[in-house]
Each structure stands twice: as structure tokens, then as C-alpha cells.
Amino acid sequence: MARTARQLLETTTGKLAPDPGANRLVPLVARGAAGRDTLAALALEQRWVIAADRRSFLYLADRAAEEPETAAWFTALAEGENLAGQRLEAFAAACGVNEQRTVAYEPLPGCQAYPAYVAWLALNGSPSEVVLALHxxxxxxxxxCATIAAALRRHYGFTDEACAFxxxxxxxxxxLERTATAAVQAALDAGRLSEDLVRRYGRLLRSYxxxxxxxxxxREVGQED
Structure with missing residues (x-):
């Protein structure tokens, strides 16, 4: 029996789930052990990520103009990045980020590899496969994000506004889930999904x-030495 879009979204998410131990920073934040300077770097890096991803999503929406369900999903993602960017500013301020610090900050290559690859996907990826990989x-x-939000309140005393991002x-x-399901279902019905490409895109996204x-x-560990 042919799989539905919902089944494919769920199985793909399961197959591309990261190793539970792959992220060493979030457990530090969860314990309140990460320094505020590292939290500030997280805010500053996210500013760059959000701006880049928003443009990538808009470009993907434009490329998918003949696939209305897919275009709608990327457009919704771009709108979400706008809202996220607004909410990020309260977190950045709570971390002590000001204009001088923003101007002086140099983005870290390892942090910006992810949005660089999303931009590559925007230029080169098949939009239908990108939906599945990003989802x-x-x-x-x-x-x-759920773990960080709870930790910021519990250990760092951040306000709801500062945690809103x-x-x-x-x-x-x-x-957004409904839109993703509609986009994947339309791609399935049209026979334009390559699961090999989805796995390739997803594996690289997970790595970045x-x-x-x-x-x-x-960066956090280096400051302790």
C-alpha cells in the first residue's frame, strides 16, 4: 500500500533524528552551566542564521511557484523567521548584547555552515525534497529550544519575553504541519519525490x-581553560 504524506514525514523524521549525544551545549544550558557569554554568542549567531534562512526560504518559495503547496510552506517559514527575529532581540538584550558588541562580533564558521547549506539547497535542491529534509x-x-527555554527561566532568571524566541x-x-503534509502529498501524487535525495539533504542538515x-x-569549553 502506498504511503501517505504523514507517514513519510514521520518515518523521515525518525530516520534523520540526531544522535542523543551529538549536542553537548544544550545539556550545559539545561544545567545552568553554560556561561552568559556563550548565550550571547548563541544570540548573535542566530541573528545571522535567521536573516540568511529567511532569504533562502523566500527563494525556495519562488522556485516552487508551480507547486503551490510547496511554495506556501516556504513562504510560511520565511514569515516565521521574521517573527523569530523580532523575538530574538529580547534574548540578545538579556544576554548583554548591545550595538557595540554586535558590530564587533565575528560569526563563527562552524555556526554559519548550516545556513550556508540551506542557501545551497535554495539554489540547487529540489524544493519537494527540501521540504522533507528541513521538516x-x-x-x-x-x-x-524547549529545553533551553525552560533552563533560561530556571537557572538564569530570564523573563518570558527573553525566552520568547x-x-x-x-x-x-x-x-505549518498541515502545509507540510499538503506539500509532501502533492509531491507524492505527482511522482516528484526522491527519497535518496531527501536522505542526502537531511544527513547534511543534521551534520551542520x-x-x-x-x-x-x-567556545564555552575554551573559555574555561
Whole structure:
């Protein structure tokens, strides 16, 4: 029996789930053991990621103009990045990020590899396969955000406003889920999905996501030496 879009989304997310031990930074934050300087670096890196991803999603939406369900999903992602960017500013301020620090900050290559690959996908990837690969990656990202949001309140005394960026991603968006399901179903019906490409895209996204967190963890550990 042919699989439905929902089944494919769920199995792909399961297959591309990261190793539980791959992220060393989030457990530090969860214990309140990560320094505020590292949290500030997280905020500054996310500013770069959000701006880059928003443009990538808009470009993917434009490329998928003849696939309305797919285009709608990428457009919704781009709109979400706008909202996330607004919420990020309160977190950055709570971490002590000001204009001088922003101007002086040099982005870390290991953190910016992820949005660079998303930009590559925007230029070269098949939009239908990119939907599945990104959707799978977002599941892990949402879990990290939920853990961080709880830890910021418990250990760092951050306000709800300062945690709003992580709250935004912590829970699945039902409307976005429905749009993703419609996009994948349309791709299945049209026979334009390659699961080999999905696995390739997803594996690289998972690796670059892990690199993002590992780079910040190395920065944190380096400051302790």
C-alpha cells in the first residue's frame, strides 16, 4: 500500500533524528552551566542564521511557484523567521548584547555552515525534497529550544519575553504541519519525490546542525581553560 504524506514525514523524521549525544551545549544550558557569554554568542549567531534562512526560504518559495503547496510552506517559514527575529532581540538584550558588541562580533564558521547549506539547497535542491529534509531537522531544533527555554527561566532568571524566541520554536505549529503534509502529498501524487535525495539533504542538515552546537560548545569549553 502506498504511503501517505504523514507517514513519510514521520518515518523521515525518525530516520534523520540526531544522535542523543551529538549536542553537548544544550545539556550545559539545561544545567545552568553554560556561561552568559556563550548565550550571547548563541544570540548573535542566530541573528545571522535567521536573516540568511529567511532569504533562502523566500527563494525556495519562488522556485516552487508551480507547486503551490510547496511554495506556501516556504513562504510560511520565511514569515516565521521574521517573527523569530523580532523575538530574538529580547534574548540578545538579556544576554548583554548591545550595538557595540554586535558590530564587533565575528560569526563563527562552524555556526554559519548550516545556513550556508540551506542557501545551497535554495539554489540547487529540489524544493519537494527540501521540504522533507528541513521538516525532519526542525523536530530536533524544536526539542533543543524547549529545553533551553525552560533552563533560561530556571537557572538564569530570564523573563518570558527573553525566552520568547525559544518558546516560538518549542512547540510544533499545527498550521505549518498541515502545509507540510499538503506539500509532501502533492509531491507524492505527482511522482516528484526522491527519497535518496531527501536522505542526502537531511544527513547534511543534521551534520551542520550538530556543527552549530558543537562550535558553541567548543567556545564555552575554551573559555574555561
Amino acid at each position: 525532519a531537522n526542525f523536530s530536533a531544533w524544536g526539542g533543543y 525559544f518558546d516560538f520554536f518549542a512547540e510544533p505549529d499545527p498550521a 546542525e550538530a556543527m552549530f552546537w558543537h562550535t558553541l560548545w567548543e
